Amino acid sequence: MDRCGAGGRPKRCAPLMVPEERIAARHEGPAASIRPENGRPGRRSAWIAMPTARAARSPTGDRTMPDDGRPALPDLDCIRHFAAVSPMAVAVLHGPSQRIGYANPTFLAAAGLTEAALLGRSLAEVFPDLPRRHRAILERVRRGGTARAEAVALPPGGDPPRLWDAEMSAMRGADGRPAGVLLLLHEVTAARAALRAAEAARATLDALFRHIPEGLILASAPDVRLTRVSDHALGLVGRAAAEVLDQEAALHPATWQVLQADGTTPARAEDLPLTRAVRQGETVQQETWVLRRRDGGLVPILCSAGPIRDEAGAVQGGILAFRDVTALRAAEDALALQESRYRALVEAGALAVWIATPAGALQDSASWTALTGQAPAEAGGMGWLKAIHPEDRERARAAWRDAILGGRPYEVEYRIRTPEGWRWTAARAVPRRDARGLILEWVGTNTDIEARRQAEHGLRASEARFRTLAEAMPHLVWQTDADGHVEYVNRRFRDLTGLDAGDIALEGWKAALHAEDRAALRPGWQRALAAGAEYDVDARIRTATGGTRWHRVRAAPVRDARGRIRHWVGTCTDTEERHQAQARLEEALAAQERLVREADHRIKNSLQLVAALLRLQSGRAGDSTTRAALEAATLRVQAVAEAHRALQRSPDLRSVRLSDMLRELAAGATVQHPGADLRTTAPDGLTLDAERAIPLALILSELVAEALRQEPGDGPGPVVRLDARVEDGRLTVSVADGAVGVSAASPAGLLGATVVRALVRQIGAELERGPAPDGGMQAVLRLGLEAS
Incomplete structure (x- = not known):
């Protein structure tokens, strides 16, 4: 029995089970214990037996009528007794409309509402965002006398949400019928957050x-x-x-x-x-x-x-x-090896390796001391400048200052004092920076360039000597770079051509050429530049007076020690007198050729006249022997004439095209023997010198005449073939026919054979007779292409 009534009067109250106390109790009366739907005690269930009151007290203390004809709630004083100081949020809901009959201070604070705004109103009206399933669960608890635990957000839709474990217990009236629901809320926001954090940590650990x-x-x-x-x-x-x-x-x-x-x-x-x-x-x-x-x-x-x-x-x-x-150790070993190689390379190629502070002060450098002889204390800071030649010192100081201020690489060449004397070096330094780009130090080297400086000095002296020589030469002298752009022309070039610097810079030495020669020679000059080959041509150069003079233009590349072209040097030598003499000589030769052609033409005509007279005489001869002799003489004179005619067609009057000569011989033979079938074959480019061509024509004339003198029999006369070709590097000429040979008793044949043998020896030829490949007989002459 508790003192629950007003004024401290005792009142009969039903035993009350709350989660904090977890009291196991029984009540013998109309109220029964309430369990979850599975029949086992819930995780946080509450069992409450209410006093047999007939009406609930209103928020103002007045008795109210039962809601919707339902039994009124029991007296709430006992609930207020423990709920007022409970850390749980406690509320009493009445009837199927779930009107709020009581809410303790914790519930009001969680909902963010006052009693006036909360009590007497339905749960759906006060919390419209409360899910419908929660209200359905509350109604099942009220009607069925069971308890359910749910995690709910109060207030619904709060940001961030506060989570509560809900414990719902049915409240019955005096008649034992369901009257309302006692709602106990225990906040689990922090516990749920901790649980989620633990689960996330566990998931992270699992993933790792x-x-x-x-x-x-x-x-x-x-x-x-x-x-x-x-x-x-x-x-x-x-x-x-x-x-x-x-x-x-x-x-x-x-x-x-x-x-x-x-x-x-x-x-x-x-x-x-x-x-x-x-x-x-x-x-x-x-x-x-x-x-x-x-x-x-x-x-x-x-x-x-x-x-x-x-x-x-x-x-x-x-x-x-x-x-x-x-792998990391292998990479570190490789890096260490690479670094040692780099240091060895730097030290092998540098006279000194040194370190300077971000402000430019030289730090201790053993190699600098070994190079200059300066003690570390003397070289420290900016003292190293004292080891630089006085003429180079200010330039080195200014370059170092600019590099420090701009954070740019330092590059300068200066002479440095060594125990052996002054020596040219190339100084270079770069800044080493941290991840933020701040300069930590300067790393520098001094490299020996004494040999290069001496070579450059020698080159300048050589160029000075070249300019002196070029100005003294009686030729036009010019020089270009490796790409052909003019770098220098001597005074004689400028005086002869009258070209100024602008003309020379635009066209180079080619600006002095005649327009026709400039266009014709440009491709050859480009090929010489590309191939690095010498260039040698004749060209006309325009003079300042408007005339032209022939010059021999020669150019050659000048290479360095590694074979690369540094520049081109060219000369133009005056050849005007030689060209004039050559022109006069060519004119005289042309006149001489005209005379020779005219003389040859007259010789040919004269020989043809003699052949015609012989032919006329043979026609009047009384006996056959005389007539045969005259005909043979006619053929020989005609052969010489035909050879001269072929020589006249020659472009140089020194050689005869064999194709022309064979055709002339065939044409002349058909005059003497009408109806004869003579066929010639010879390459168009095959020639023979005139000294051997005329004897060869006489030999071929005799052989053709011998073939044409054969008896034709019942059929047509033989086909005679004249063929000239090159075999095994020698000229081969053949005469083939279908006859059986020449009678030895024929005086003409005997004389012809004598003439042939004599002429064969004269031209150094070889004569063979024998069967022709396609039948009949053939005679083959072989002699050298060039006269011995």
């Missing part, structure tokens, strides 16, 4: 153990017992999870086969990073250890470890992360 390409190990305190190992860690050592999990610190070195960084000394358990992290709370960063794989291979690993602490700071466990650094 699954996907990160490093070995990960978790251990518990204080015995450093392994609780979790990533697959990557197991793969690195070549072991199964069952072999390593749930092991204490003492077993770690042997199971994992951990060695110290030297790869031979076994590790001690107390020295391992994970042991130190768990037992001493130490954070270990980037320590090198060695794992021996199951196959015996050694794997260098880089380890980091740290303790896992609770909210109070006590160590609960530890985590170890390690990775295979075999």
Whole structure:
């Protein structure tokens, strides 16, 4: 029995079960215990037996009529007694309309409303955003006398939402019928957030153990017992999870086969990073250890470890992360080797290597001291300038100042004092910067360029001598760069051509050429430039007076020690008198050729006249012997005439085209023997010198005449073929017919044979007789293409 009534009067109150007290109680009366729908006690159920009051008290203390004809709520004083100071949000809902009959201060604060705005109004009216399913659950609890627990947001739609665990219990009237619902809300916002954070942390840890390409190990305190190992860690050592999990610190070195960084000394358990992290709370960063794989291979690993602490700071466990650094070590070794090679290369090619501060002050440099003899104290700061030649010192100082102010590379050439004397060097320095771009220091070198400077001095002296010689020469002298652009012309060039610098710069030396020659010679000059070959042509050069003079233009490339073209040097030598003499000679030769052609023409005509007279005489001869002799003489004179006619057609009057000569011989033979079938074959370009061509014509005339004198028989006369060709480097001429040979008794034949033998010896030929390939007989002459 509690003192629940007003004024401290005792009142009979039903036993009340709330979550905080968790009192197991029974009540013998019309009210029954309320359980969840599954028949088992709920997680946070409340069992309440109400007094047998017939009406509920209004918020103002007045009695009210039952809602919708339902029994009135019991007296709420007992609920107010514990709800007023409860941290839970407590509310009483009446009837099927779920009107709010009571709300404690915690509920009002959570809802953000006053009693006036809340009490007496329906739940749907006060909280229109409350999901309908929650109201349906409340109605089932009111009618069915069951309890349900739900996580709800109060107020609905709040941002951020406050989450509550809801405990709903039916309230019955005096007649035992459902009257309302007692709603108890316990805030779980922080607990739910912590749960979500824990789940997210667990998911993150799971993802790390699954996907990160490093070995990960978790251990518990204080015995450093392994609780979790990533697959990557197991793969690195070549072991199964069952072999390593749930092991204490003492077993770690042997199971994992951990060695110290030297790869031979076994590790001690107390020295391992994970042991130190768990037992001493130490954070270990980037320590090198060695794992021996199951196959015996050694794997260098880089380890980091740290303790896992609770909210109070006590160590609960530890985590170890390690990775295979075999490739990293190889890269570091390669980088070290590369750096050593770079240093060796720099030192091999430089007289001095030095470091300066961001402000430009020289720091201690052993190589600078060795080069200049300056003590470190003397060379420090800007003292190094004293080792530079006085004529170069200010230029070096200004260039260094500009580089420091602009953060740009420093490049300058100056003479430096060495124990052997002044020596030209090329100084170069570049800034080394940090990640933000700030200059940390300047790294510089001094390279020996004494030989180059001496070569440049010699080159300037050589160029001066060249200019002196070019100005003194009686030729036009010019010089271009490797691409053909004019760099220099001598005074004689300018005086003869009258060209100014603008004309020469635009067209180069070609500006002085006659327009026709300029266009014709430009492709050849471009080919010479491309091939690096010498150039040699004759061209007309325009003079300042408007005339032209012939010159021989020659140019040659000038190359450096590596064979690259540095420039072209050209000369123009006056050849006007030679060209005039050549023109006169060509004119005289042309006149002589005309005379020779005229004389040859007259000789041919005279021989043809003699042949005609002989032919006339033979026609009047009385006996056959005389007539045959005259006919043979006619053929011989005619052959010489035909050879002269072929010579007249020659372009140079020194050689005869054999195709022309064979055709002339065939034409002359058909005059003497009408109806004869003579066929000639010879390449158009095949020629023979005139000295041997005329005897050859006489030989061929005799052979053709011999072939045509054969008896034709009943059929047509023989086909005679004259053929000229080149075989095995020699001229081969053949006469073939279908006859059976010449009678030895024929006086004409005997004389002809004598003439042929004599002429064959005269031209150094060889004569063969024999069967022709296609029948009949043939005579073949072979002689050299050139006269011996």
